[in-house]
Amino acid sequence: MRTRMNGKIAIAAFVGQTARSIMSKRFYITTAIDYVNGQPHLGHAYEKIVADVIARSRRSLGQEVFFLTGLDEHGQKVQQAAQAEKKDPQEYCDALAADWLAFAKKLELTNDDFVRTTEPRHKEFVQAILSKLNDAGHFYKASYKGFYSAKEETFLTEKDRRPDGTFDPSYGEVVELLEENYYFKLGAHQQWLIEFIEKNPAFVQPDYRRNEVLGFLKNNTLEDLCISRPVTRLNWGIPLPFDKDFVTYVWFDALVNYISIAAAHGDETILAKAESGRRKAEIELWPADVHVIGKDILKFHAVYWPIMLKAMELPLPKQILVHGWWQKDGAKISKSTGNIVDPVAVIDEWGLDAFRFYVLRELDIGPDGNWTDAGFRARYSAELANGLGNLVNRSLSMLKRYRNGIVPAKSDELAAFAAKAADETRALLKQNQLQAALQSIWSLVTRANQYVDQTAPFKLAKDPAQSKRLDEVLYNLAETCRVLAVLIQPFLPGTAVKIYTQLGLTESPDKFSEAVWGKLEPGHKIGEPSPLFPRKDV
Numbered sequence: 322m323r324t325r326m327n328g329k330i331a332i333a334a335f336v337g338q339t340a341r342s343i344m345s346k347r348f349y350i351t352t353a354i355d356y357v358n359g360q361p362h363l364g365h366a367y368e369k370i371v372a373d374v375i376a377r378s379r380r381s382l383g384q385e386v387f388f389l390t391g392l393d394e395h396g397q398k399v400q401q402a403a404q405a406e407k408k409d410p411q412e413y414c415d416a417l418a419a420d421w422l423a424f425a426k427k428l429e430l431t432n433d434d435f436v437r438t439t440e441p442r443h444k445e446f447v448q449a450i451l452s453k454l455n456d457a458g459h460f461y462k463a464s465y466k467g468f469y470s471a472k473e474e475t476f477l478t479e480k481d482r483r484p485d486g487t488f489d490p491s492y493g494e495v496v497e498l499l500e501e502n503y504y505f506k507l508g509a510h511q512q513w514l515i516e517f518i519e520k521n522p523a524f525v526q527p528d529y530r531r532n533e534v535l536g537f538l539k540n541n542t543l544e545d546l547c548i549s550r551p552v553t554r555l556n557w558g559i560p561l562p563f564d565k566d567f568v569t570y571v572w573f574d575a576l577v578n579y580i581s582i583a584a585a586h587g588d589e590t591i592l593a594k595a596e597s598g599r600r601k602a603e604i605e606l607w608p609a610d611v612h613v614i615g616k617d618i619l620k621f622h623a624v625y626w627p628i629m630l631k632a633m634e635l636p637l638p639k640q641i642l643v644h645g646w647w648q649k650d651g652a653k654i655s656k657s658t659g660n661i662v663d664p665v666a667v668i669d670e671w672g673l674d675a676f677r678f679y680v681l682r683e684l685d686i687g688p689d690g691n692w693t694d695a696g697f698r699a700r701y702s703a704e705l706a707n708g709l710g711n712l713v714n715r716s717l718s719m720l721k722r723y724r725n726g727i728v729p730a731k732s733d734e735l736a737a738f739a740a741k742a743a744d745e746t747r748a749l750l751k752q753n754q755l756q757a758a759l760q761s762i763w764s765l766v767t768r769a770n771q772y773v774d775q776t777a778p779f780k781l782a783k784d785p786a787q788s789k790r791l792d793e794v795l796y797n798l799a800e801t802c803r804v805l806a807v808l809i810q811p812f813l814p815g816t817a818v819k820i821y822t823q824l825g826l827t828e829s830p831d832k833f834s835e836a837v838w839g840k841l842e843p844g845h846k847i848g849e850p851s852p853l854f855p856r857k858d859v
């Protein structure tokens with residue numbers, strides 16, 4: 322009896338252990354969550370595509386990935402936008418959220434979840450965190466007297482006055498307010514954060530953004546963060562669980578999405594810290610591997626967020642990857658001046674992959690970018706239609722015409738070049754260097770197009786004595802097309818599938834390990850070639 326009992330216990334312990342060890346940490350990538358106070362624009366599309374390409378690359382490289390994006394639905398901006406349309410804020414958000422979800426589909430994002438901060442799973446988590454932090458003494462209530470701009474939803478300081486003592490009209494009406502609020506003790510952690518960022522160079526990337534954060538932290542004294550708004554002034558927010566007269570400041574609410582959704586999926590690390598009645602852990606997500614954000618929200622992510630996490634005793638994300646801002650024709654994108662790029666219109670006219678290609682090839686992750694319609698057309702024509710498109714179309718058409726679509730014997734003339742491009746691309750993808758990876762892939766496109774011109778298979782086809790040489794050329798071209806499909810898959814997923822289909826391959830081109838030379842088998846019959854990027858006479 323005793324032995325049997327022991328046996329049972331031993332088995333239970335063993336099963337528990339196996340369950341834990343088979344759960345491996347996923348590559349967790351997030352984007353900023355967008356305010357739902359209008360329609361998505363080029364900047365939003367760019368950020369989500371960057372994150373999607375990183376997510377797809379990691380999956381292709383064999384990692385398990387969790388990709389999160391979504392919407393920031395509380396706060397003054399959204400409340401005002403709803404009021405302007407005479408709508409209840411929740412109804413307003415629900416209607417717009419449908420458009421943003423459709424937009425994510427249009428971009429073919431491979432996100433694993435889509436958070437809306439008005440969802441109970443998020444609101445309840447934010448309240449639980451607030452209660453914990455309050456119980457642990459991280460907050461205090463204080464009165465603040467100052468000049469307040471309702472338009473900008475902020476208190477102004479002496480520094481904001483113009484030389485004549487007045488405030489700029491852009492602040493709208495400025496009134497003196499005496500207001501009680503809750504504050505989070507940020508200041509105490511300033512030195513710790515400086516040391517952390519200095520010791521962890523990868524934490525904020527690119528380097529110049531890291532230096533910007535360090536410069537800010539070293540030259541300013543961090544003021545405590547006001548984490549509440551009185552309901553008398555703003556009621557569209559998550560109520561503070563310990564004081565019904567206040568709602569949560571929108572940034573404290575929004576940043577928490579990165580862990581509330583991880584908790585909703587049963588993340589081991591978050592559950593251990595944040596939930597008292599602990600559920601069974603189901604997944605390992607936290608810490609995030611990459612938070613992709615724009616340059617304007619760097620301080621929130623690289624200063625407030627790490628300190629909030631430290632207070633919650635949670636590990637910090639591994640990287641905050643900061644992209645620049647798009648302009649159009651050298652000027653700010655703005656709905657009011659009409660200087661906009663409508664991503665949906667571009668996608669409808671030119672195709673999703675052409676849009677994804679242009680934004681990623683044109684702009685590295687970091688600096689600001691400039692959209693011009695002429696630049697877009699030039700890249701479409703040179704790199705897509707005449708580059709990749711022409712290569713695939715003529716390679717497969719010749720294979721069809723000269724060999725009835727049957728793959729000839731293996732040959733490895735371009736193998737070394739393809740291997741070099743694949744190795745470089747792999748290394749660059751691991752460093753999230755998307756623009757450089759595209760350059761590397763296109764070096765193979767260019768090489769293969771040169772190879773067609775140099776070997777002139779259309780001439781070889783006229784000479785029966787050159788039959789073996791023609792076989793070699795056709796194999797090299799078809800196999801290069803196959804390798805290219807695998808390499809471009811994270812960037813241009815639809816095109817990659819089309820190339821595989823035209824090659825008559827039924828698998829999916831989404832495994833980087835397939836980018837090795839010689840997988841196309843002699844005797845295999847390819848499918849029907851058709852242009853990938855139709856030429857446009859513009």
Ligand code: ME8
Nearest residue numbers: 353354355356364393575576614615616645646647
């Ligand atoms: O800031 N070019 O939301 P948001 C490139 N809700 N990126 C741009 C851009 C442009 N022209 N304009 C905006 C918010 N972005 C908060 C985020 S996260 C916990 C909360 C980027 O809708 C911007 O930099 O104003 C940000 O990363 C994202 O779009 C959402 O901006």
